[in-house]
Amino acid sequence: MPPNAIDSSFDMDTENNSKTNNQGLQEIVSGSYLIAIFQSALNLLAHILIGVIVGITLHVGFQSGLPLEPIQQHIVLCVLGYQLLMAEAILSLCPHNGWSNRLQLEDKRKAHWILQILGSILAIAGSIIKALDNDVNWNTYHGQFALVALVFTTISLVNGLASLYAYEFRKVLPGNWSKITHICFGIVAFGASCITLCYGFDKLIFRNWASESADTLIAFTVIFTFIILINPAITFFNKSKRVIKMYS
Ligand code: HEM
Incomplete structure (x- = not known):
């Protein structure tokens, strides 16, 4: 040369x-550089808190060894499903997420729906196991919020397919609508699962083991849920604003 x-x-x-x-x-x-650093730091904090919550819950679930009782299967499956896999499924689409921000949009979407399907299966199985084990159903706040999470997770799963195939379904459901409703149902499902988990940490069987640390775990759960839901909430408002402008 x-x-x-x-x-x-x-x-x-x-x-x-x-x-x-x-x-x-x-x-x-x-100032956008500082905001980007702040958002990356929040993302890191969310991952650390997810690790602490999932780690401690798995420790409680497996502490008396195998085979697991229905209550233990319930705790392990629900927390793995909602707080690990579904949380990561939501984070995978966030532009500041550590492990996915280098992925192309197509691969981010793939990661999202694979994690979402796996998480939903585990969470639904864990909820059904405990509901079948109970004599009376949906009579506690824990059970009632779990039911909300269960219903919205199921709707969000079906609706997610409509979002994934938005182009093919465009005659039945306009693409924007399937995406907006999917984000909204997802936020409700994940938010309700966070409230359910907080009521779970407040149960006597958990407090007997964790005593005052249960309050710290509740605070950690609220913090990481808030961080995880900021990005979908912003996307939801932006998309809704665009659709409202289109029709007005
Ligand atoms: C995101 C996590 C969780 C979800 C989605 C969830 C969901 C559920 C569901 C669907 C039921 C059956 C409700 C009914 O039949 O009325 C239930 C019951 C129960 N869960 Fe959880 N759970 C979670 C975490 C926990 C944790 C961490 C504990 C810790 C001890 C726990 C303890 C219990 C107990 C003792 C019951 C039976 C009493 C009741 O129904 O309130 N759960 N849960």
Whole structure:
């Protein structure tokens, strides 16, 4: 390669680098760099809290060894389904999410629906196991919020397919509507599962084991649920605003 070719690419690189530096500088000045760092830090915090909650719950579930009693199967399956897999399914689409932000949109979507289907199966199985084990159903706040989570998870699963095939279903259901309703049902399902878990941590069988730490676990659950739901809530409002503008 002639020396001038090297020189010109070197010049281009230098030019690109200085452009990137200028862009970075502009971002810092405009504050968007700081916001991006803050959002990445929140994402990291959410992952740490998910790890703590899922880890502690699995420890409680498996502490008396195998085979697991129905209550233990219930705790393990519900927390793995909702607080691990479904949480990661929602986070996979977040632009600041550590493990998925390098994935192409198509692969992010694949990761989302695979995690969502697996999480829903585990969560639904864990809920049904305990409901069948109970003599009376849906008479506690824990059970009632779990029922809301169960119903919205099931609707969101079916509705998610409509979102995935939005183009094919466009004559029956306009693409925007299937996406907006999917986000809304998903937020309700995940939010209700968080409230259910908090009531679960408040149960005597859990408090006997965790004593005052149960309150810390409740606080951790509320914090990571809030962080996880910020991004879908923003997407929901932006998409709704666009649809309302289209019809007005
Ligand atoms: C996201 C997590 C959880 C979900 C979705 C969930 C869901 C459910 C469901 C569907 C039932 C049956 C309700 C009924 O038949 O009325 C139930 C019952 C029960 N769960 Fe959970 N659960 C979760 C976490 C926990 C945790 C962490 C504990 C900890 C001890 C727990 C303890 C119980 C107990 C003792 C019952 C029987 C009493 C009752 O129905 O309130 N659950 N749960």
